[in-house]
Amino acid sequence: MFQGQSGWFCGSVSQELKQFWVAEGGTISDSREAEFLFSSDASHPDTLRIYQSLEYIEDNATVFHAYYLSAVAKAEIKNSVALGHFILPPECLQEEIRRKIGSFIWEQDQHFPVEEDDEV
Amino acid sequence: ATEDCSKMLKYRCSGCIAVGKSLNSRNFSKLLHSCQYQCDRHKVIVEAEDKYKSELRKSLICNKKILLTPRRRQRLSNES
Numbered sequence: 001m002f003q004g005q006s007g008w009f010c011g012s013v014s015q016e017l018k019q020f021w022v023a024e025g026g027t028i029s030d031s032r033e034a035e036f037l038f039s040s041d042a043s044h045p046d047t048l049r050i051y052q053s054l055e056y057i058e059d060n061a062t063v064f065h066a067y068y069l070s071a072v073a074k075a076e077i078k079n080s081v082a083l084g085h086f087i088l089p090p091e092c093l094q095e096e097i098r099r100k101i102g103s104f105i106w107e108q109d110q111h112f113p114v115e116e117d118d119e120v
Numbered sequence: 121a122t123e124d125c126s127k128m129l130k131y132r133c134s135g136c137i138a139v140g141k142s143l144n145s146r147n148f149s150k151l152l153h154s155c156q157y158q159c160d161r162h163k164v165i166v167e168a169e170d171k172y173k174s175e176l177r178k179s180l181i182c183n184k185k186i187l188l189t190p191r192r193r194q195r196l197s198n199e200s
């Protein structure tokens with residue numbers, strides 16, 4: 001599924017999800033090189049650094065919630081999960097966004113059985 | 121999980137339906153910006169992020185100016 005793709009993981013992402021990425025053929029690299037940026041917590045210092053980077057300001061770095069990976073793990077057709085639903089905006093914007101569109105997709109999905117829930 | 125699939129189908133823009141290998145953290149924001157018909161969800165997120173980015177950009181430019189103003193640079197080198 002992730003063959004030949006490189007990912008960066010915030011310290012907030014659980015080991016299980018990282019292992020899943022690697023098991024599916026993904027590689028792990030640093031935040032400048034990686035094609036995918038995953039985080040489980042927008043207020044984690046690792047992720048804050050992304051939000052303050054020039055790449056982010058210039059629209060070259062979108063952070064995705066690592067919940068995407070567990071959605072992929074659970075999906076029957078793995079490449080049917082739309083990555084676009086898992087944008088993780090900076091913490092300070094989340095309240096405003098929530099007020100307008102309701103909870104985020106990774107919050108809505110919390111009631112589904114999740115095995116790797118030791119984080120959060 | 122079929123329930124949240126149908127939920128997803130309600131909102132559709134290129135940010136919603138784009139799947140597959142071509143999409144990643146590097147091009148997603150540009151893809152959304154180039155999409156004429158953003159769904160409500162993506163529109164709100166893009167607007168909020170754009171506002172945040174433009175504020176950051178402003179403060180970054182300010183910082184740079186302070187560092188690069190010749191007079192200040194001169195003063196700094198005189199002090200050292």
Ligand SMILES: [Zn+2]
Nearest residue numbers: 133136159162
């Ligand atoms: Zn959309």
